[in-house]
Amino acid sequence: MSASPSQGRLSALADRWLPKLVLSPTLAASLIFVYGFIAWTGWLSFTESRLMPRYDWAGLLQYQALFENERWWTAAANLGIFGSLFILFCLLVGLLMAVLLDQKIRAEGALRTIYLYPMALSFVVTGTAWKWMLNPDMGLQKVMNDLGFANFTFDWLVNPDMSIYTVVIAGVWQSSGFVMALFLAGLRGIDDSIIKAAQVDGASLPTIYRRILIPSLRPVFFSVLLILSHIAIKSFDLVMALTGGGPGTSSDVPAIFMYQFAFTRGQLGQGAASAMMMLFTIVAVLVPLMYMETRSAKRV
Amino acid sequence: MFKNLTVGRALVYAALLLMAIYYLLPLYVMLTTSFKSLDDIRAGNMLSLPQAWQGGAWVKAWAEACTGVECNGMQGFFWNSIKMTLPAVAISTILGAVNGYVVSMWRFRGSDALFTMLLVGCFIPFQVVLLPMAQVLGMLGIANTTTGLVLVHVVYGTAFTTLFFRNFYITVPDELVKAARIDGAGFWTIFFRILLPISGPIFVVCIIWQFTQIWNDFLFGVVFASGEAQPITVALNNLVNTSTGVKEYNVDMAAAIIAALPTLFVYMVAGRYFVRGLTAGAVKG
Numbered sequence: 180m181s182a183s184p185s186q187g188r189l190s191a192l193a194d195r196w197l198p199k200l201v202l203s204p205t206l207a208a209s210l211i212f213v214y215g216f217i218a219w220t221g222w223l224s225f226t227e228s229r230l231m232p233r234y235d236w237a238g239l240l241q242y243q244a245l246f247e248n249e250r251w252w253t254a255a256a257n258l259g260i261f262g263s264l265f266i267l268f269c270l271l272v273g274l275l276m277a278v279l280l281d282q283k284i285r286a287e288g289a290l291r292t293i294y295l296y297p298m299a300l301s302f303v304v305t306g307t308a309w310k311w312m313l314n315p316d317m318g319l320q321k322v323m324n325d326l327g328f329a330n331f332t333f334d335w336l337v338n339p340d341m342s343i344y345t346v347v348i349a350g351v352w353q354s355s356g357f358v359m360a361l362f363l364a365g366l367r368g369i370d371d372s373i374i375k376a377a378q379v380d381g382a383s384l385p386t387i388y389r390r391i392l393i394p395s396l397r398p399v400f401f402s403v404l405l406i407l408s409h410i411a412i413k414s415f416d417l418v419m420a421l422t423g424g425g426p427g428t429s430s431d432v433p434a435i436f437m438y439q440f441a442f443t444r445g446q447l448g449q450g451a452a453s454a455m456m457m458l459f460t461i462v463a464v465l466v467p468l469m470y471m472e473t474r475s476a477k478r479v
Numbered sequence: 480m481f482k483n484l485t486v487g488r489a490l491v492y493a494a495l496l497l498m499a500i501y502y503l504l505p506l507y508v509m510l511t512t513s514f515k516s517l518d519d520i521r522a523g524n525m526l527s528l529p530q531a532w533q534g535g536a537w538v539k540a541w542a543e544a545c546t547g548v549e550c551n552g553m554q555g556f557f558w559n560s561i562k563m564t565l566p567a568v569a570i571s572t573i574l575g576a577v578n579g580y581v582v583s584m585w586r587f588r589g590s591d592a593l594f595t596m597l598l599v600g601c602f603i604p605f606q607v608v609l610l611p612m613a614q615v616l617g618m619l620g621i622a623n624t625t626t627g628l629v630l631v632h633v634v635y636g637t638a639f640t641t642l643f644f645r646n647f648y649i650t651v652p653d654e655l656v657k658a659a660r661i662d663g664a665g666f667w668t669i670f671f672r673i674l675l676p677i678s679g680p681i682f683v684v685c686i687i688w689q690f691t692q693i694w695n696d697f698l699f700g701v702v703f704a705s706g707e708a709q710p711i712t713v714a715l716n717n718l719v720n721t722s723t724g725v726k727e728y729n730v731d732m733a734a735a736i737i738a739a740l741p742t743l744f745v746y747m748v749a750g751r752y753f754v755r756g757l758t759a760g761a762v763k764g
Contacts, residue, residue: 190665197666198585201577205637206593212634213600216608223610232614276498279491292750293499296506299746299753300739301695303712307719307735308505311512311728312525321524356502360754413604416697420716434698437606442702447610454606461604 217458223451230445241452251453254431257343258460261350261432262411268351269407270400273358278388280359281366291363294356302353306420309349310336339429342422346414346430349421354410358403365399366392401472408464412457433457513537513733520728536729540737544730546717553734555707556714560694560741563625563710567632568689574633575640575685576678580670582641583648584656594645600638608635609702616703623706631703632693639692640685647681648674683752691742691753711738 227237245251276294280287297305312318315334323331335341369392377387415434422430424439433453441450508525513536515529523530542552582594612631613622621627651674659669700710709717715738719731746753 190663194585194660194666198581198587198590201666202581202590202593205574205578205597205641208634209597209600209638212608212612213603216611217603219611220607232610272498276495279495282488282491284491284495290495290499291754293502295750295754296743296746297502299691299742301697301712301715301742303695303697303716304735304739305505307715307731308509310719311732312505312508314728317520317728318525322526325524352502352505409602413606416712416716419697419701420719423720434604434606437609438698438702441610442613451610454604454609457604458607461602465602 220451220454223447224455226448228447228451230447232447237448241448245449245452245456248449250428250431251433251436253428254433254436257430258412258432260343261346261414262408264344264347265350265354265411266404266407268347269355269358270403272351272355273403274362274393276355276359277362277366278393280363291360294359296356297353298357300353302414302416303420305349305353306417309345309352310421313345313348336422337426339426342426342430346418346421346432350410350414350417353417354407358407361399361403361406362396365396369395398472401468405465405468405472408468409461412461412464433460509732509736513540513729513736515729517725517727517729536727537733537737539727540718540730540733544718544727544734545721546714547721553711553714553718553737556709556711557737559625559704559708560711563628563632564690564693567629567636567693568686570629570633571636571640571689572682572685574637575642576644576675576682577670578637578641579644579646579648580674583645584651584669584674585666594641597638597641600635601642605635605698609698613702623704623708625704625708628699628704628708628710631699632696635699636689636693640689643685643688644678644681647678651677680752683749684755687745687749687752690745694742714738 222234223232224241225236225238226233227235227240280290284290313333313336314320315332315337318333320331320333323333335345373391373395374387377391382390413434414432415438418424418430418432418435424431424435433456437450437453437457440446440453511528512520512525514532514534515523516531516533516535519530519533540552541554543550544552546553546556578597582590616622616627616630619627621630655673656669659673664672694710695712696710697712697716700713701716704710705713715734718734
């Protein structure tokens with residue numbers, strides 16, 4: 180291309196401005212729809228808004244009401260139960276399957292496909308399926324009764340003390356395969372020579388995994404924790420489809436609390452305050468994890 | 480293979496097979512239940528095969544089942560989801576491609592900070608934007624419409640697509656672009672002539688990821704379009720959880736499979752890319 184000097188200057192000018200111009204709509208959208216909206220929700224949480232948004236300052240009124248609301252504490256406690264069990268079992272099952280699949284297995288591809296397909300499903304589909312399978316009259320209980328265990332009962336879905344654990348069961352089913360995939364990718368990324376050296380030294384396979392391979396998965400652990408806690412804190416559709424937060428409010432989680440107060444009960448201020456609390460929780464969990472992840476990634 | 484089949488390896492295979500059964504069981508139960516009649520469901524248990532395979536529940540789920548006041552089945556909502564997903568995926572992927580191109584190849588002072596600022600959008604719990612978004616959609620006159628949902632998915636999906644393309648383009652050697660610039664190629668020429676031709680895999684990853692996320696979304700759907708324009712996930716939830724009369728589990732299961740078919744199909748066809756997308760964009764959850 181033999182451009183005249185003026186054309187050259189023009190295109191150089193274009194090249195200086197085009198990148199910024201191209202990026203600007205997305206940046207503007209981010210400023211408005213992410214940062215602006217967070218500020219807007221924050222403001223709403225300091226007002227007396229009920230059915231309609233109002234914008235006069237009311238101080239910590241909504242947060243006070245939230246903290247005196249028993250239902251909020253049920254939801255928070257459920258998030259704690261669900262979150263910790265969901266993360267624990269996903270880690271255990273995922274790691275176990277990754278280690279087993281790492282043993283030069285025939286049909287590994289087929290097995291991986293089977294373990295991971297739930298991740299392609301909507302949580303609503305998962306919830307619907309498990310709602311049917313855990314149905315106290317016709318689901319698992321009937322299978323066991325038909326098999327001869329006449330006294331077997333399984334009523335967790337309608338038992339207020341146990342309903343949150345059904346969410347754990349369905350959640351682990353959906354997400355553990357994904358954890359397996361991440362761990363397996365991590366295991367495959369480890370240098371073979373380390374394993375060979377350990378074998379030469381006479382270390383047994385379980386010892387190699389326990390002492391060498393699994394510890395070197397540290398960075399993967401942190402990303403898995405990051406992802407799983409993110410899923411747990413935001414979990415909404417699975418609970419809606421599986422238990423609807425019930426029986427009563429026994430399996431309520433913060434996301435459902437927020438949705439119902441903001442959109443079905445006409446308590447915008449409470450909805451906004453609970454949303455802000457969810458944001459704080461995410462920040463409180465993710466920031467230390469991200470910090471540890473970058474630190475451990477640097478060390479390895 | 481039997482020569483080196485030790486007890487240990489047999490146990491490994493047994494455990495893996497057991498896990499496979501655990502993951503497949505819900506799919507099996509959904510499929511068999513959807514082909515049973517209601518009497519058949521009551522007579523057997525959820526593991527038994529249908530006594531007579533019947534497609535009636537599928538017809539009902541597609542065209543007649545009640546999802547609230549209306550009883551037209553899932554068909555309309557299936558199309559709603561398609562009308563929402565296709566444009567939202569296309570727009571957010573294209574935006575992500577050019578954004579990723581800028582933040583990797585045309586870095587300017589402050590562009591890294593701006594990219595980090597964008598990324599925050601991947602981590603927020605969406606509850607924190609629902610109330611203002613509902614207000615804005617109302618002001619724009621697109622509350623309870625598919626257009627509104629497309630806007631929402633594009634706005635909150637672009638942070639992820641940008642991340643995908645940025646992470647792909649920073650692996651492309653700088654020299655390629657520098658050489659092209661010396662030859663006089665401009666911003667768009669480099670993008671269309673040099674980067675786009677090698678971007679096939681990342682486009683597939685990004686499109687599959689966005690398709691799965693947007694098709695499966697429930698939160699935005701239930702908040703911003705709970706009426707006629709509701710996507711299929713919301714309709715499915717309404718179908719299953721509106722209890723009027725006899726509970727028809729076979730119809731529920733058929734409807735659930737219908738809702739899951741498009742993403743399952745994508746997973747079967749392009750599973751390889753699906754896994755890559757999950758590991759790359761996993762933060763969304």
